[in-house]
Amino acid sequence: MRTIQRIAAFTDHGAGGNPAGVVIGDTLPDAAEMQRIAAEVGFSETAFAAPQGAGWKTRYYSPETEVPFCGHATIALGAALARAKGAGQYRLFLADGEIEVEAGEEDGRGYATLRSLPTRNEAVPDSLIEEALTLFGYSRDDLDTSLPPRRMNAGAGHLFMALSSRERLSTMHYDLEAGREFMRRHGFVTVAFVWRENQALFHARNAFASGGVPEDPATGAAAAALGGLLRDTGLLTEGEITILQGSDMGRPSRLQVRYGAEVGTPVYVSGESVAM
Structure with missing residues (x-):
């Protein structure tokens, strides 16, 4: 036992x-x-x-x-x-x-x-972006153009998509079976939607159909990948961010992410936990 x-x-x-x-x-x-x-x-x-x-x-x-x-x-x-x-x-x-x-x-x-493991990221083709937008009921106008979609990885692959408002983040929805097929076909563990409130505070929702559940209340792997993406693309070369996730599910979560300036190096993600 x-x-x-x-x-x-x-x-x-x-x-x-x-x-x-x-x-x-x-x-x-x-x-x-x-x-x-x-x-x-x-x-x-x-x-x-x-x-x-x-x-x-x-x-x-x-x-x-x-x-x-x-x-x-x-x-x-x-x-x-x-x-x-x-x-x-x-x-x-x-x-x-x-x-x-x-x-x-x-x-x-x-x-x-x-x-985390070392980080990496790369641009994704327009066809994949359009497919993701259609799946989740968004349009190009809903995206934050200062943070373009990318494939990101710090040990697992995620699709990163930044939205232009907290309101649009709160409306995230999709068909689970279609999402599972999309994520597995493209090699994504999650699709990570974020809204940037300011330079150091991000709100996130992570669709996790590849694992059989609609959404993850807190995703440390995606948080590490996001820290690496921000650093490696020159958006925030060194520092610390907070990610708030899970409130739309009734499970508010807080993730602290810090990273050094060297491109591709591991990212540190911290948090508290309690026994259930």
Whole structure:
């Protein structure tokens, strides 16, 4: 019998956040068993970890598929490791690279900072932009032209689309089956819509049909990719941003993102968590 912990990551002053499953064992279950557990848990992702050398072999599963990297489940895993092993820095060996999470606990709340994989981004063709706009019921007039759509990655691929108003962000909707087909065909884990309130504050909604759920309340992988995109395209060369996500779902979440000036280097994403 494996113990499944349920932890809400990226909570906003102890409320909301994105629920993640966490399973820590002496060895990882096989792929079919991890997929079964993730489907049973039903959260957008469940993290699995087992000791490996000086760190932890780590895998992430949504209810429908394996995910290469998940930020909020990493924050939840960090909190679980800190509770079991003590505060500190933990190396995580993913299917395609290595990351770190530094975590601890204070007054019943976990806190953690993950270091992402290196970042990259690229322009996307007009045909893909039009397809996405049609899928989500938007038009070109709804886009923020100062932040053009791009493919972004800090361990997982996302389509970034910036909208011109908070009101348009709040109306995001789409057909789940059509969204799943679109994301899987183009290699996107999520489609990340954002509205920039100011240089340091972003509001986000992340469609996650590829994983079998309509929307993610907090998406650490996309937050890391966004920090890398802003830095690597010269929009914000060095600094820190806050991302507010999940309020449209009734699960307000807060993600803190910081990064250095060197293009392509990993991004740091921090947040609090609470056991459910």
